[in-house]
Amino acid sequence: MRLAKTLLACALLAGPAFAADATGLEAGDIAVADSLRAKALAGSTAWSVVESLTTEVGPRLAGTEADARAVRWAEAKFKAMGFDKVYLEPVTFPVWLRQRERAEVLAPFPQPLVVTALGGSVGTGDAPIDAEVVEFATLDALKAAPEGSLAGKIAFISNRMVRFKDGRGYGPAVGARSNGAVEAARKGAVAIVIRSIGTSSNRFAHTGTMRYVPDVPRIPAAALSNPDADLLVHMLGRGRPVTLRLDISAETREAYTSHNVIGEITGRELPGEVVTIGGHLDSWDQGTGAIDDGAGVGITMAAGALIGELPQAPRRTIRVIAYANEEQGLYGGKAYADAREAAGEIDAHQLSAESDFGAGRVYALRAGVDPAAWPVIEKIGEVLAPLGVATEAGVGSPGPDVGPIVAKGATWAQLAQDGTDYFDYHHTPNDTLDKIDPKALDQQVAAYAVLAYLAAETAVDFGRVPAKTTP
Numbered sequence: 001m002r003l004a005k006t007l008l009a010c011a012l013l014a015g016p017a018f019a020a021d022a023t024g025l026e027a028g029d030i031a032v033a034d035s036l037r038a039k040a041l042a043g044s045t046a047w048s049v050v051e052s053l054t055t056e057v058g059p060r061l062a063g064t065e066a067d068a069r070a071v072r073w074a075e076a077k078f079k080a081m082g083f084d085k086v087y088l089e090p091v092t093f094p095v096w097l098r099q100r101e102r103a104e105v106l107a108p109f110p111q112p113l114v115v116t117a118l119g120g121s122v123g124t125g126d127a128p129i130d131a132e133v134v135e136f137a138t139l140d141a142l143k144a145a146p147e148g149s150l151a152g153k154i155a156f157i158s159n160r161m162v163r164f165k166d167g168r169g170y171g172p173a174v175g176a177r178s179n180g181a182v183e184a185a186r187k188g189a190v191a192i193v194i195r196s197i198g199t200s201s202n203r204f205a206h207t208g209t210m211r212y213v214p215d216v217p218r219i220p221a222a223a224l225s226n227p228d229a230d231l232l233v234h235m236l237g238r239g240r241p242v243t244l245r246l247d248i249s250a251e252t253r254e255a256y257t258s259h260n261v262i263g264e265i266t267g268r269e270l271p272g273e274v275v276t277i278g279g280h281l282d283s284w285d286q287g288t289g290a291i292d293d294g295a296g297v298g299i300t301m302a303a304g305a306l307i308g309e310l311p312q313a314p315r316r317t318i319r320v321i322a323y324a325n326e327e328q329g330l331y332g333g334k335a336y337a338d339a340r341e342a343a344g345e346i347d348a349h350q351l352s353a354e355s356d357f358g359a360g361r362v363y364a365l366r367a368g369v370d371p372a373a374w375p376v377i378e379k380i381g382e383v384l385a386p387l388g389v390a391t392e393a394g395v396g397s398p399g400p401d402v403g404p405i406v407a408k409g410a411t412w413a414q415l416a417q418d419g420t421d422y423f424d425y426h427h428t429p430n431d432t433l434d435k436i437d438p439k440a441l442d443q444q445v446a447a448y449a450v451l452a453y454l455a456a457e458t459a460v461d462f463g464r465v466p467a468k469t470t471p
């Protein structure tokens with residue numbers, strides 16, 4: 001239905017030859033996209049946006065006073081960057097606040113360990129937990145332990161995340177963080193520590209969210225730094241019982257309402273149809289949230305603003321979304337998708353993408369669209385090729401906050417980034433501005449600007465993606 005409407009509009013304005021092209025794009029559109037790419041490469045505003053966010057707001061754990069400041073920051077920044085419509089949408093979630101986190105080996109070789117509480121973890125209570133450590137090589141090994149075998153013990157999963165350019169080491173490793181506490185509690189454990197889900201060799205631990213399930217005791221969960229996980233493995237290798245003291249406290253609060261902050265460049269012909277790009281506004285509490293995900297916010301704000309500076313807006317609306325609370329459960333992405341479904345606006349989404357993989361250069365364009373629209377993706381890929389970006393069919397996935405609307409049928413694109421060092425900094429105190437190369441950020445702005453502009457301009461509709469075909 002939308003396809004017919006779009007093609008009709010274009011046919012009236014541009015003549016039949018326009019609609020005949022499978023890409024729905026004219027030479028003039030490509031020239032505009034080329035100019036956006038060149039302008040971004042010559043120096044974009046993305047780095048200064050991330051500098052502003054990390055300097056003026058800093059860590060912005062969801063539900064904190066800093067979260068509220070970040071929302072005000074984003075609203076003001078969108079306006080200052082010339083977006084012609086800026087608004088907030090409510091996102092409600094429970095609040096978790098880190099307090100104390102300490103660990104030490106009591107025996108046989110007493111010494112302190114560097115540890116951090118996992119997001120969502122309960123505390124250890126009035127007194128620390130002192131218990132013997134039982135090591136498991138993987139989450140699956142823990143699951144295979146006999147019932148009750150961990151009664152009174154602390155489980156330790158020592159699996160090490162593997163480094164890859166595309167970050168594929170994360171998926172197989174992260175289950176230990178997400179589900180380790182539940183599986184350990186099922187075996188009777190009183191707490192769990194895991195090797196950090198991250199590739200840093202620095203002596204700090206990577207945090208990240210974990211979950212509980214009904215009817216399984218809630219036990220404290222923490223991550224050891226990689227070198228401290230090594231240390232514990234070496235001690236356990238002596239074959240003698242190792243006793244660990246874990247001392248964690250965290251505060252949980254009633255539901256808090258934050259906001260998705262949205263800025264738009266209004267489309268000139270089909271303002272009700274949108275191309276969305278964005279990043280998440282919240283961060284973990286230890287670093288300043290520069291790469292996760294100040295970069296994504298900065299890249300997509302800068303790309304949107306660049307399109308806003310064109311003499312003529314693209315056919316459809318460019319919507320840049322700074323999502324609330326991605327880190328603790330994709331709350332912003334879910335709230336956005338639910339609101340669009342309630343309003344009957346899923347079909348209004350031409351294409352959606354999120355930048356949430358740090359600040360490394362983009363190397364691939366991937367997409368989940370109607371096969372009839374694939375020639376448009378290939379055409380966009382041609383404009384991205386000078387950036388070192390390859391077009392890859394049949395692979396990829398939407399960004400985390402885009403996932404919920406894709407599950408409802410919206411189409412997506414992914415600009416895959418080089419994540420070789422992303423997990424050195426991810427969810428650590430080292431997630432700071434100095435890790436970002438401004439020139440790499442400009443390359444990403446160029447890629448997002450080209451993608452968003454051409455997706456908004458093409459006469460072709462990207463259709464819908466059946467939920468079953470999406471990751």
Ligand SMILES: [Zn+2]
Binds near residue numbers: 280292293326356357
């Ligand atoms: Zn992130």
